Amino acid sequence: xxxxxxxxxxxxxxxxxxxxxxxxxxxxxxxxLYSRENYSYQLRDYLLKQGFTTPTCITVFARSRKDIDKKxxxxxxxxxxxxxxxxxxxxxxDFTYQAIKFEEQ
Numbered sequence: 001x002x003x004x005x006x007x008x009x010x011x012x013x014x015x016x017x018x019x020x021x022x023x024x025x026x027x028x029x030x031x032x033l034y035s036r037e038n039y040s041y042q043l044r045d046y047l048l049k050q051g052f053t054t055p056t057c058i059t060v061f062a063r064s065r066k067d068i069d070k071k072x073x074x075x076x077x078x079x080x081x082x083x084x085x086x087x088x089x090x091x092x093x094d095f096t097y098q099a100i101k102f103e104e105q
Contacts, residue, residue: 001018001019001020001021001024001033001039001059001060001061001062001068001097002015002016002017002018002019002059002060002068002071002072003015003016003039003040003043003057003058003059003060003090003095003097004016004057004058004059004060004075005043005044005047005052005055005056005057005058006055006056007052007053007054007055007056008054008056009053009054010086011084011085011086012052012085012086012087012088013079013085013086013087013088014047014052014055014087014088014089014090015072015075015076015087015088015089015090016043016089016090016092016095016097017089017090017091017092018065018068018069018072019092019096019097021097021099022099023099023101024061024099024100025100025102026063031063033059033061034100034102035100035102036059036061038100039059039097039100040057040058040059041057042097042098043055043057043059043095043097044056044057046090046095059097060072060075
């Protein structure tokens with residue numbers, strides 16, 4: 001998975017490194033990452049501590065490295081080609097996703 005953040009107040013966008021998260025749970029019915037919004041909140045909280053005022057964050061995931069590499073390249077190209085964005089990279093030692101524990105509902 002990787003994280004992306006943008007703000008409606010400025011032209012800065014952020015990308016995390018692609019990270020493999022052990023114990024991440026995928027819903028068997030939908031194939032979606034369980035509690036994906038909480039992964040996005042982890043990134044948002046990190047960016048707020050770094051001084052970003054209004055980050056809007058998403059978490060992108062895939063089952064295989066090939067698929068996530070493709071999604072990452074496509075999204076990164078979208079913002080790199082539009083030369084009006086400032087791209088900040090968030091390296092893995094600085095920010096690491098923590099696995100969300102699955103709770104049966």
